[in-house]
Amino acid sequence: MKKSIVFFMLALIFIFSCSKTSVFVKKQQNPTMEGKYVWRSVIAGGGGFIDGIIFHPKQKDLVYLRTDMGGAYRWDKKQNKWLPILDMFGRNDADNYGVLSLALDPDNPKKIYLMTGKYTQDWAGKGVFLISNDYGENWQSVKLAFKVGGNEDGRGCGERVAVDPNKTNILFMGSTKDGLWKSNDSGNTWEKVTSFNPSNINFVIFDKNSSVKGEATKKIFVSAAENSKSIYVSNDAGKTWSLVKGQPNALMGIRADIAGDNLFITFSDFPGPNGATWGKVMKYNILTGVWTDLKVPEGQGGFSGISVYQKDPNIIAVSTLDRWGEGDEVFLSLDGGKTWKPTLKNAKWDYSYAPYVSREFKPHWIADVKINPFDSNHALFVTGYGLWATKNFKSKNPVWYFNNENLEQTVPLQIISPANGKAHLLSACGDVDGFRYEDDFSKSPPDRHSPPRWTTLSIVCAWQNPDKMVKTFNKPPYGAYSVDNGIKWTDFTKKPDVAKNGGGTRSIAISADGKSIVWYPEKAELVYSLDDGKTWSKCEGGVPPARPIADTVNPKKFYVYDSNSGRMWVSEDYGKSFAKKSGEFEYVTKWTVDDCMAAVVPGFENHLWVTADTKGLFYTEDAGDTVIKVEKVEEAYRIGFGKEAPGNSYPTIFIQGKIDGVVAFFRSDDMGNTWVRINDDRHQFGWIHCIIGDPRIFGRCYLAVEGRGVMLGEME
Missing domain, CATH: 2.130.10.10 (YVTN repeat-like/Quinoprotein amine dehydrogenase)
Known part of the structure; x- marks a missing residue:
């Protein structure tokens, strides 16, 4: 800049008494x-923790993923890739990319709910509940009364948001510090369930068979993040709650699935994705109240993911959590949990989509595993660095491929x-x-x-x-x-x-x-x-x-x-x-x-x-x-x-x-x-x-x- 201009500007600044004499x-x-502009991902392939897989129970090929920092994705079969569904949220709404729970309306495939927020520390803002009526193309935001820890311990637990399968305008939502909440209007407004005492919740799941269509589901199970007894049940649509009798001590329920009259639960001593040292996989008969230890092979760490094939409940998948030495495992049972076989130990691996994962990347943080409800040979499991899938899950040596097309984390x-x-x-x-x-x-x-x-x-x-x-x-x-x-x-x-x-x-x-x-x-x-x-x-x-x-x-x-x-x-x-x-x-x-x-x-x-x-x-x-x-x-x-x-x-x-x-x-x-x-x-x-x-x-x-x-x- 020429000196004459500098001196002239300095004089003006002095006259008008500006505080910065050199700006x-x-x-x-x-x-x-x-x-x-056209925007696209520079492909690395995966690279982050996927903490949940959610299939729609009635619409084929409709499956979503939730992540701890990278938002949520929907599978597009025509394009054979994952589509990010939260990219419209910017800097001021960046915490929406921490998705702690994702729920689908079983009667309306277009409807999706997200519980979002990254942290619960003093400096963090309140969580946001997102509602979409068009597969995640557009969103309505509902401010929550509490903070949401989508990138904190326990993020790989089961779904904390659940839609009543008999009356889908009713939703329950479990927080990690502020207890249980209920909505009667499809998530637009929420009230705290004061009759439920625990503050930290791992999952909410309905027993559809306890009511008929059009009536609020009477029987609801909730797992609290408590290392004493954690499984609670309501028999009156959430009005009152009690501990389920006979459940394991010193463990907490991590994830659950229901098939017929049986509730299947994975247990660990810590919600993960780190810190789990032991656990069990149990089956609870809802009618008789009898618990059965499914005796999935134990080792270092606990258990997390569980998926029961609804068309044949003898087919069950379970994932381990925090087996650092040998690597985590996905076990498969074809006889209702009487016997189990590992599906990763002798598997073949296809690293072609992202070759970098072939080096020093054992499957770990397998917080979730899901069997496709329309194809029992198609299964997926999550890790701390991406998603694996197979099309021959029940074979002796399944082939797992890195299923991260357009999934960049x-x-x-x-x-x-x-x-x-x-x-x-x-x-x-x-x-x-x-x-x-x-x-x-x-x-x-x-x-x-x-x-x-x-x-x-x-x-x-x-x-x-x-x-x-x-x-x-x-x-x-x-x-x-x-x-x-x-x-x-x-x-x-x-x-x-x-x-x-x-x-x-x-x-x-x-x-x-x-x-x-x-x-x-x-x-x-x-x-x-x-x-x-x-x-x-x-x-x-x-x-x-x-x-x-x-x-x-x-x-x-x-x-x-x-x-x-x-x-x-x-x-x-x-x-x-x-x-x-x-x-x-x-x-x-x-x-x-x-x-x-x-x-x-x-x-x-x-x-x-x-x-x-x-x-x-x-x-x-x-x-x-x-x-x-x-x-x-x-x-x-x-x-x-x-x-x-x-x-x-x-x-x-x-x-x-x-x-x-x-x-x-x-x-x-x-x-x-x-x-x-x-x-x-x-x-x-x-x-x-x-x-x-x-x-x-x-x-x-x-x-x-x-x-x-x-x-x-x-x-x-």
């Missing part, structure tokens, strides 16, 4: 909302798209390391990062030398580097002395030429290395602990933006020392720090853009001495850059933010002067960790979506 306002045109914490080199996109993901893509985003890569480190927290490349990359993770030494474009990774020789709590999320930077690494390990001071992590030294100059980023033009230059103070720090000596710049961005409160990020502009030294949550969007062209506010952007949470528009020299800008009162994804091709919205209301994707552009393809962007993997957006 200028950039005026711009109103944004258009007509940017038509990874939690990408950082994504990068290098400007050149073979790798076009790389991700750092929770639990499954991350993935490297060259040019085909429609297939799962051959493997995840190698060697595996499980949760990867950061990943960046040297802009001028993309063969050189660094990443962070949670196992000592907390970081690694690659010299072959992310194909193989080598751990740092040692971790910094200050690094004691992990590698940190989006916390590492590498110089444009790949010679220097600057790192902010979790809850530690900034350090740098000039020898690929063999030795580490403290960054001098008093730089605060915050995330570093590297300039793409000047290899010696690094930046650190301190969102707590709103100041930029710059190093011009490969990260050895930093100095504070004079300009002031908007600082934010502690709770919104993660919505404040600085991003360098590729190809432009000293150019950075900064999101400041509700304070808006800012940029600087001199590394932070002069700060300019982008006027029309009311709020900004994430920012990234992509290839410039034809005829332009400045990279395209992508943000997640608010413009004209609408929270959405926007693109600017002219340095923030005008904006176009690039998503519609049906593609909002919940919580976004990153948005970046593609430096090689104009208009394309990528989103790192919590629990929904990486989404790719490009112009229609």
